[in-house]
Amino acid sequence: MTFLGKIRLSKKFGGSVYLVSAILTLSAAGCVIANTGLLPICIIIKLISIPLIFLLNNSLSKQQDMYFYLNLGISRNEYHIIPYAVDLAAFVILMIIACAIGNAI
Amino acid sequence: MQSENTLLVDSVTLSFGAKQVLNGAYITARTGRVTGVLGRNGTGKSCLFKCIMGGIKPQNIFIRFNEERETDYHHIGNRIKYLPQQVFIPSSMTFGEAFDLYGVDYEGLIAFDTKFYSYRNRPLFELSGGAIRIAETYLILKTKAEFCILDEPFSNIAPKYVEKMQRLIDEQKATKGIIISDHLYESVMESTDDMFLLSDGYTFPIKDCEDLIRLGYLLR
Numbered sequence: 001m002t003f004l005g006k007i008r009l010s011k012k013f014g015g016s017v018y019l020v021s022a023i024l025t026l027s028a029a030g031c032v033i034a035n036t037g038l039l040p041i042c043i044i045i046k047l048i049s050i051p052l053i054f055l056l057n058n059s060l061s062k063q064q065d066m067y068f069y070l071n072l073g074i075s076r077n078e079y080h081i082i083p084y085a086v087d088l089a090a091f092v093i094l095m096i097i098a099c100a101i102g103n104a105i
Numbered sequence: 106m107q108s109e110n111t112l113l114v115d116s117v118t119l120s121f122g123a124k125q126v127l128n129g130a131y132i133t134a135r136t137g138r139v140t141g142v143l144g145r146n147g148t149g150k151s152c153l154f155k156c157i158m159g160g161i162k163p164q165n166i167f168i169r170f171n172e173e174r175e176t177d178y179h180h181i182g183n184r185i186k187y188l189p190q191q192v193f194i195p196s197s198m199t200f201g202e203a204f205d206l207y208g209v210d211y212e213g214l215i216a217f218d219t220k221f222y223s224y225r226n227r228p229l230f231e232l233s234g235g236a237i238r239i240a241e242t243y244l245i246l247k248t249k250a251e252f253c254i255l256d257e258p259f260s261n262i263a264p265k266y267v268e269k270m271q272r273l274i275d276e277q278k279a280t281k282g283i284i285i286s287d288h289l290y291e292s293v294m295e296s297t298d299d300m301f302l303l304s305d306g307y308t309f310p311i312k313d314c315e316d317l318i319r320l321g322y323l324l325r
Contacts, residue, residue, distance in 0.1 A: 009206075012195065012197075012198070013195070015197070062191075062195075062196075063160075064189050064191045064192060064193045065193065065195045066160060067158060067160060067187055067189045067193045068193045068194055068195060068203070069182075070158050070159060070160060070181075070182040070187070071158075071182045071186045071187060071207070071245075071248070072182060072206065072207070073180050073182045073183040074180075074182065075159065075179035075180055076159045076160065076162075076179070077179065078179075
């Protein structure tokens with residue numbers, strides 16, 4: 001499976017992570033558009049939320065589900081890291097766009 | 106992919122704190138043969154399989170495919186498919202989606218048992234544990250791989266399906282090496298060509314029931 005394929009598949013195994021993170025990221029983007037000075041606080045909140053979401057997701061999700069994806073050739077590290085890496089990348093991109101919009105208006 | 110593949114898993118050492126679960130356990134498998142793994146509850150059969158798949162990180166493990174010098178431990182799933190004891194298809198998924206992702210034709214499962222005709226797009230929580238077990242075992246056996254590991258495939262399924270599964274295992278071993286573990290040791294012994302017993306963290310090769318009695322797996 002290609003790396004892009006693994007990212008696409010992460011929608012399945014990281015769905016709940018993406019959902020919770022999307023709410024946080026969109027809220028942060030809204031705040032930054034309204035006041036770009038809030039960017040450092042949003043970044044700190046985001047960085048704090050990652051381990052919290054990780055712990056919550058690990059304690060609530062079924063460990064057996066992981067083997068479904070390991071069988072598809074995804075490593076244990078990829079299973080745990082990909083959703084957070086994609087989410088963080090999306091956060092950074094969205095913050096750059098939000099800052100640009102915030103500065104423009 | 107070679108027509109005949111060999112798998113060697115050796116020196117598996119696993120402990121949880123002071124509890125030593127596996128102590129240099131080993132297992133071998135090859136195309137055309139079914140390898141059985143027996144052991145009492147808590148002797149580490151499932152842990153051994155999970156260590157192979159990378160789900161549990163052991164203190165030590167050595168895996169070698171064929172005569173290859175290097176093994177990609179992180180992506181073992183590309184070469185070995187594993188059926189865990191519990192339901193492993195995510196509950197948010199349907200059989201149809203799971204079969205598509207694994208590249209297995211769902212029509213084959215319908216041919217295996219027609220009751221699966223109406224199950225294709227139904228959520229997993231609506232189905233019985235036995236039906237899920239049959240579909241999962243079929244999925245693992247039919248997925249393209251060099252080896253597959255079945256952890257208790259005969260649990261929770263009717264005798265009729267145990268026989269059908271044995272036939273499917275017999276058919277599939279022509280193209281892959283199969284490792285199987287179950288407490289229904291008679292069904293396992295019927296299906297296997299090689300046997301191992303896990304006891305006190307060590308692996309013992311088994312030839313017949315006498316060995317199982319001698320090693321304390323059976324009373325008599």
